[in-house]
Each structure stands twice: as C-alpha cells, then as structure tokens.
Amino acid sequence: EVQLVESGGVIVHPGGSLRLSCAASGFTFDDYAMHWVRQPPGKGLEWVSLISWDGGTTYYSDSVRGRFTVSRDNSKNSLFLQMNSLRAEDTALYYCARDPLRGTGSWTGYFDPWGQGTLVTVSS
Amino acid sequence: DIVMTQSPDSLAVSLGERATINCKSSQSVLYSSNNKNYLAWYQQKPGQPPKLLISWASTRESGVPARFSGSGSGTDFTLTISSLQAEDVAVYSCQQYYTTPYTFGQGTKLEIK
16 A cells, blocks of 8 residues: 655744655655645645655745755655745645656656645744 | 636535536646646545545546546636535645646635535
C-alpha cells in the first residue's frame, strides 16, 4: 500500500524556521517526482513546491520562493521542506503528494496520492 | 499565473439527483501538441486529504465510481455527479497542471438537500 506520512508541524513564531518531513513507503520512491501542497485552515489548496526524482530540478510558488527549500533523500525514501522566515500566512496543513508519472524522469503536475498532512502554525 | 474559478461556491442537491460543478481557467490549459487538457478534479471529505477523481479533464481514476464524470476543454470544464449519493458530500476542487505554479479553484462545497 502506498503511504505518505508527514511530520514536523508545530507552532512557531514569525520569523522562525521549521523542517517538515514526509516518509514514503509502498512504492519505489526515486521513480517519482514529489510535491508539497498546503491548505490554510478552512481555505483552499495551494501548491507549494515540486522536486524531480533526483532532486536536480525544483520549482516553488512565488509566495515561498527564497524562503522554503525542498529536498529529498532517496536512500531514506524521504521528502523534506525547509521553511525559513515563516509568516502568519504560512499557517496551513502541509501535504506531501506524489506525482503520478512513474519512471520517466519527468512529471505531470497533478497529485496522487496525498499524505494526511502536518499542521504548521505561525503565531506569536 | 493561471487563475481557476469554480462555480458555484456551494451546492445542495437531493439524493439521486445530478450535481454539476463548473471550473473556468483564466487561460487555456489545452496543450496543442498532444491535444490534452491539463485539468484535474479532487474530492475532499472533512478531515481527509484530497483524493484524485479525474485527470486530463475526463479520465476517471481507478476505483472512482462511474457516476463521476469530467468534461470540457480549453478554459471551461465541468464535473458531473450523475446520481448523488450520501457519501459524495465533500468539497470538490479543480486544478490546472498546464504550467507552474499549479493552481486550484477555490473549491465547491457539495451538500445534500
């Protein structure tokens, strides 16, 4: 069974830093690009970042570029999101999600499946 | 950025009736080289992560009931539930993956009338 389990979400002060993790299992992790998507409480979904299968290509939304860094460790089947200079508007449930395209070195840009999410709260 | 706009924001439909949700993109998400629409639909039930229902505007994912269908091309898309079941109560969101940043509609909350 494919599983994605996020962790690392906590309450953090504005300006602080946090590292989220996503542990993958049930599939060949390095066959797939991966994404982070977030959802503020009671609001809609916002794509945050994409990383290619080997970590060689990354993309970010404008709202996080320069503050967040996505990375992966294929030897540990893990995805990470380093979040710096956090703002109140970064408060959200952060999901990791797999890109469905397998083994081509590319990606489609939609998301399947998703983890359960980890909650990041930025508040003083 | 491509802006995705859904209508309506909320919808109440009787059990067994048809539910229709619309999604409009601010620019075409049809890629001319392969004639594919880069549009997905998700279902999100309370307390759960989104679940992919439809990709490429009209391709139903494995295990998704046949009452769910997607249609449209270019900038205008529709998700239809042909006969609403109680378990379909959820928020439905469209998403374009034509280009980064990938963007979602604001979501449509579907309830039972």
